[in-house]
Amino acid sequence: MTSIxxxxxxxxxxxxxxxxxxxxxxxxxxRDNPEMKAYITITRxxxxxxxxxxxxxxxxxxxxxxxxxxxxxxxxxxxTAGVRxxxxxxxxxxxxxxxxxxxxxxxxxxxxxxxxKGNMDEFAMGSTNKTSYFGAPLNPRxxxxxxxxxxGGVAAAVAGGTAVYGIGSDTGGSIRQPAxxxxxxxLKPTYGAVSRYGLIAFASSLDQIGPITAxxxxxxxxxxxISDKDSRDMTSRGTAKVADRLTGEVRGLKIGIAxxxxxxxxxxxxxxxxxxxxxxENAGAQLVDVSFPMVRYGLPTYYILAxxxxxxxxxxYDGLRFGHRAEDFRNLEDFIRKTRSEGFGAEVxxxxxxxxxxxxxxxxxxxxxxxxxxxxxxxNDFAKLFGTVDCLLTPTTPSTALRFDARLSPVEMYMTxxxxxxxxxxxxxxxxxxxxxxxxxxxxxxxxxxxxxxEATILNAALAFENATASEFLRPANGGVSL
Amino acid sequence: MKYEMVIGLETHVELSTKTxxxxxxxxxxxxxxxxxxxxxxxxMPGTLPVLNKQAVRYAARAGAALHCNVQxxxxxxxxxxVYPDLPKAYQVSQFDLPLCLGGYVDLSNGRRINLTRIHIxxxxxxxxxxRQGEMxxxxxxxVPLIEIVSEPDLxxxxxxxxxxxxxxxxxxxxxxxxxxxxxxSMRCDVNLSLRLPGxxxxxxxxxTKNLNSFTSIAAAIEYEYARQAEILGAGGVVxxxxxxxxxxxxxxxxxxxxxxxxxxxxxxxPDIIAVLLSxxxxxxxREALPELPAAKLRRYVDELGLTPADAKLLTKYRAVSxxxxxxxxxxxxxxxxxxxxxxxxAEITTEAERExxxxxxxxxxxxxxxxxxxxxxxxxxxxxxxxxQMTQEQKPASAFITEEDxxxxxxxxxxxxxxxxxxxxxxxxxxxxxxxxxxxKAIVGFVMRETKGRADAIKAxxxxxxxxx
Numbered sequence: 001m002t003s004i005x006x007x008x009x010x011x012x013x014x015x016x017x018x019x020x021x022x023x024x025x026x027x028x029x030x031r032d033n034p035e036m037k038a039y040i041t042i043t044r045x046x047x048x049x050x051x052x053x054x055x056x057x058x059x060x061x062x063x064x065x066x067x068x069x070x071x072x073x074x075x076x077x078x079x080t081a082g083v084r085x086x087x088x089x090x091x092x093x094x095x096x097x098x099x100x101x102x103x104x105x106x107x108x109x110x111x112x113x114x115x116x117k118g119n120m121d122e123f124a125m126g127s128t129n130k131t132s133y134f135g136a137p138l139n140p141r142x143x144x145x146x147x148x149x150x151x152g153g154v155a156a157a158v159a160g161g162t163a164v165y166g167i168g169s170d171t172g173g174s175i176r177q178p179a180x181x182x183x184x185x186x187l188k189p190t191y192g193a194v195s196r197y198g199l200i201a202f203a204s205s206l207d208q209i210g211p212i213t214a215x216x217x218x219x220x221x222x223x224x225x226i227s228d229k230d231s232r233d234m235t236s237r238g239t240a241k242v243a244d245r246l247t248g249e250v251r252g253l254k255i256g257i258a259x260x261x262x263x264x265x266x267x268x269x270x271x272x273x274x275x276x277x278x279x280x281e282n283a284g285a286q287l288v289d290v291s292f293p294m295v296r297y298g299l300p301t302y303y304i305l306a307x308x309x310x311x312x313x314x315x316x317y318d319g320l321r322f323g324h325r326a327e328d329f330r331n332l333e334d335f336i337r338k339t340r341s342e343g344f345g346a347e348v349x350x351x352x353x354x355x356x357x358x359x360x361x362x363x364x365x366x367x368x369x370x371x372x373x374x375x376x377x378x379x380n381d382f383a384k385l386f387g388t389v390d391c392l393l394t395p396t397t398p399s400t401a402l403r404f405d406a407r408l409s410p411v412e413m414y415m416t417x418x419x420x421x422x423x424x425x426x427x428x429x430x431x432x433x434x435x436x437x438x439x440x441x442x443x444x445x446x447x448x449x450x451x452x453x454x455e456a457t458i459l460n461a462a463l464a465f466e467n468a469t470a471s472e473f474l475r476p477a478n479g480g481v482s483l
Numbered sequence: 484m485k486y487e488m489v490i491g492l493e494t495h496v497e498l499s500t501k502t503x504x505x506x507x508x509x510x511x512x513x514x515x516x517x518x519x520x521x522x523x524x525x526x527m528p529g530t531l532p533v534l535n536k537q538a539v540r541y542a543a544r545a546g547a548a549l550h551c552n553v554q555x556x557x558x559x560x561x562x563x564x565v566y567p568d569l570p571k572a573y574q575v576s577q578f579d580l581p582l583c584l585g586g587y588v589d590l591s592n593g594r595r596i597n598l599t600r601i602h603i604x605x606x607x608x609x610x611x612x613x614r615q616g617e618m619x620x621x622x623x624x625x626v627p628l629i630e631i632v633s634e635p636d637l638x639x640x641x642x643x644x645x646x647x648x649x650x651x652x653x654x655x656x657x658x659x660x661x662x663x664x665x666x667x668s669m670r671c672d673v674n675l676s677l678r679l680p681g682x683x684x685x686x687x688x689x690x691t692k693n694l695n696s697f698t699s700i701a702a703a704i705e706y707e708y709a710r711q712a713e714i715l716g717a718g719g720v721v722x723x724x725x726x727x728x729x730x731x732x733x734x735x736x737x738x739x740x741x742x743x744x745x746x747x748x749x750x751x752x753p754d755i756i757a758v759l760l761s762x763x764x765x766x767x768x769r770e771a772l773p774e775l776p777a778a779k780l781r782r783y784v785d786e787l788g789l790t791p792a793d794a795k796l797l798t799k800y801r802a803v804s805x806x807x808x809x810x811x812x813x814x815x816x817x818x819x820x821x822x823x824x825x826x827x828x829a830e831i832t833t834e835a836e837r838e839x840x841x842x843x844x845x846x847x848x849x850x851x852x853x854x855x856x857x858x859x860x861x862x863x864x865x866x867x868x869x870x871x872q873m874t875q876e877q878k879p880a881s882a883f884i885t886e887e888d889x890x891x892x893x894x895x896x897x898x899x900x901x902x903x904x905x906x907x908x909x910x911x912x913x914x915x916x917x918x919x920x921x922x923x924k925a926i927v928g929f930v931m932r933e934t935k936g937r938a939d940a941i942k943a944x945x946x947x948x949x950x951x952x
Binding site for chain 1: 522525526527528529530531532533534561563565567570571572573619746748749750753754755756
């Protein structure tokens with residue numbers, strides 16, 4: 001894994017040209033992808049042409065933005081005009097947006113170089129990446145393991161060295177869980193920090209775009225590039241710029257440890273996360289035992305709200321204006337039914353059905369309304385905790401990367417999100433960073449949760465951990481580019 | 484009538500904002516299909532709505548004009564149904580927390596029709612039948628609408644029509660909608676049930692959707708009365724259902740029964756957090772309301788002494804009432820009212836022209852002209868001639884009035900000419916005396932010819948009659 005700052009140094013010192021760097025990453029992606037499947041679409045020409053533009057800037061002696069010429073992987077649910085955006089679904093296999101998402105616009109003004117569109121779970125629904133219509137990417141740490149989901153391809157590309165960083169989205173853990181499984185850093189910013197304009201919605205009140213990177217400082221750099229108030233997204237507010245304020249200083253920082261997040265964990269994960277807490281304490285932070293009993297309501301609340309919104313957001317895929325179209329049909333109703341039956345995979349259908357059910361008359365109060373009440377209660381509990389501590393430290397996932405052949409029921413699969421969903425429900429920011437390895441050498445992730453619009457605190461604490469452990473958990477996987 | 488009708492209306496009115504409710508596309512009616520749309524109003528994946536503040540202010544203004552309680556915080560909600568003209572498969576509307584609550588419309592018979600609510604929502608596109616098959620035009624999709632929901636307080640067709648006319652006149656006068664039923668910018672759903680006079684319980688209702696003219700509304704009500712009365716008369720039970728109306732047959736027919744009705748699965752629109760208006764904004768919207776047509780009509784009758792019929796004609800369109808008020812300044816209100824209604828309205832025949840009342844003679848110029856006539860400086864014939872000239876050339880009356888026109892006829896001079904007229908038209912005098920009333924016109928005509936139209940015909944007639952006894 002090569003960091004954003006390393007690439008920037010190479011370019012500024014003219015040790016390598018942007019075109020050379022882009023060529024290496026694109027070539028590595030093309031070489032690895034048939035097996036690794038981190039990408040759904042590789043955009044060789046666009047990447048090289050963007051890189052050449054960066055080289056021209058260098059030649060003219062212009063100042064480079066931190067992301068200029070740095071190759072990255074963009075999750076395939078962020079709209080890119082002229083480049084198909086599939087959501088890893090048969091439904092959108094050939095869908096080419098004719099407008100750019102706000103984040104893609106922001107990255108283009110930074111002269112970013114997109115290697116291609118990252119593989120993911122279909123419509124971001126899943127925790128393994130096995131629901132992708134284009135086949136599941138492999139975890140570069142162990143090819144028999146899933147990379148996690150739903151931003152699995154993005155995390156796998158960063159860990160596997162075919163992208164320096166990635167842009168993912170996180171609705172219930174979709175950035176942090178694959179980051180943990182792949183041994184990289186994943187940041188879910190505060191809801192509203194990054195514009196969702198152009199992000200193909202799964203659950204609008206929970207979705208948030210964020211970076212997946214090789215280290216903590218890179219996450220701060222990418223966050224600064226993409227966070228902004230956007231007049232096209234009424235829920236966006238932007239957030240304070242953080243990269244220049246990163247000190248890695250945690251003296252006096254109060255870190256809450258809520259025992260409920262540590263229940264029923266494999267001892268390796270519990271030990272690793274506890275050890276990271278100790279490392280932060282040794283660096284000067286104060287550990288505070290706190291309680292967060294609402295954790296157990298996280299999953300039901302999340303699945304009701306997320307599925308309700310998904311059932312609504314996915315209603316537009318009817319084949320009339322874009323996307324998959326059924327060929328053999330009797331009438332309009334039959335056309336729409338067949339289009340949707342053929343175009344969506346099983347997990348998407350399951351969630352549409354669940355969401356339709358919880359919103360239907362007679363069930364609304366029992367499910368959706370109750371979930372909304374729980375959402376308020378969970379948000380209030382976080383707010384209360386943040387009155388006494390500055391952030392919380394928890395494991396990111398209750399297990400390391402699952403084997404591809406692990407047979408889990410849908411509910412067992414949903415359980416892998418138990419530590420991450422409460423964060424989306426409350427809209428607060430959280431970062432997952434590598435904090436250890438299990439007996440099989442698989443990475444373990446720790447999660448720091450912060451106050452709304454206070455990404456700086458959790459990034460600083462994660463950086464403090466990185467410094468205290470001399471980055472020993474940031475190991476590259478096999479394959480890819482190393483510069 | 485054997486049964487009493489119980490009617491509640493849901494009226495949809497397009498707001499006349501320049502742009503759509505969630506994007507910057509124009510709201511202009513018509514246009515080549517699918518040229519007034521963008522990724523947002525066609526529901527392309529990843530797009531988000533940005534609520535048009537002007538639409539909220541217009542809706543609040545409508546609420547204020549209809550005496551509603553405008554809410555400081557209301558919530559947009561998604562209403563789900565599947566139809567090709569609805570690209571997101573949900574319509575963004577309002578559900579349990581609408582922008583306006585309550586309100587009322589007072590009818591001329593003294594009855595008050597209460598409003599339940601007014602909420603904001605987006606319009607859908609429309610299906611177009613072509614030779615290639617069914618096509619969709621999204622130009623109208625995303626045009627801001629308000630839905631005005633009445634309580635089931637209406638009892639007769641006349642009340643319904645007056646209620647609709649009241650909404651139309653009021654909303655036009657405050658500039659929030661052109662309320663053109665023929666263009667679909669105003670349309671209504673009629674909820675109607677029957678019960679025996681004196682009954683306190685409501686009967687089972689039908690809902691007839693999308694009526695887009697006063698004629699259709701009246702016809703649908705008459706048809707539904709007859710249909711339901713027949714069912715009840717035969718001891719049957721009316722089915723609760725949604726019905727459509729055909730303007731060609733004048734009949735309603737079942738679209739779907741209650742069992743098959745859509746479950747709209749409303750929930751709060753997560754992309755728009757809340758619709759917020761401060762108390763100050765609401766007060767400002769209330770205070771900025773002009774005199775409303777209903778109040779204006781009362782004032783024209785009570786203070787200006789116009790007949791209710793004339794007052795109604797003059798208050799129906801704001802442009803007309805504004806024109807009337809400046810044209811009548813300093814004169815007898817009836818002078819201007821009569822001239823506008825009899826002379827000027829005769830020149831325009833369509834409602835649209837009255838709505839966009841923009842006569843070639845400015846109100847100031849008409850005021851001057853009518854002033855000259857009222858003070859007797861010019862006579863009726865001159866008034867008529869000068870007015871005709873003014874409609875051709877946009878100049879003040881003075882530009883067309885010659886010295887001749889204003890040369891006053893002393894009573895003596897007029898009496899002299901009249902005497903001559905009687906002498907030189909002996910046959911006409913005789914005819915008149917033998918009962919031919921028309922003969923008098925010939926004698927007056929002589930006077931007018933002699934004076935080149937400068938004499939006042941009425942005065943001349945009086946003088947002639949005095950002479951011939």
